[in-house]
Amino acid sequence: MRWMIRGKIHGAFVTMTRLDYEGSITVDVELLEKAGIWVGEKVHIANMTNGVRFETYTMEGERGSGMIALNGAAARLCSVGDKIIIMGYELVSEPVKAKVVTVDENNRTAKEFTY
Numbered sequence: 325m326r327w328m329i330r331g332k333i334h335g336a337f338v339t340m341t342r343l344d345y346e347g348s349i350t351v352d353v354e355l356l357e358k359a360g361i362w363v364g365e366k367v368h369i370a371n372m373t374n375g376v377r378f379e380t381y382t383m384e385g386e387r388g389s390g391m392i393a394l395n396g397a398a399a400r401l402c403s404v405g406d407k408i409i410i411m412g413y414e415l416v417s418e419p420v421k422a423k424v425v426t427v428d429e430n431n432r433t434a435k436e437f438t439y
Contacts, residue, residue, distance in 0.1 A: 349394055354387050358386070367412050374402075
């Protein structure tokens, strides 16, 4: 069994940080669906702006809002405007095709593909 990337939202911009909030990352549910990432799923976050990497879980943000909010302790690892990658993995015995969503500066879908 191997961990393989299954879904990724690439180049999203952090729109909000909320330290006094339950820990997680709140993501526009439309982006989660397109990337095949579930609400409540453990995800790996890579901050392209400062190089920090961490894990958390997803919460559903308003559809079409472009929301990417870091909550709780994770809010200390990103700032509004930071560019991040959100990655979901799966433990599999065979390779899987990853769904990838790239976004524009408003966190709207720019491109979708698999690899």
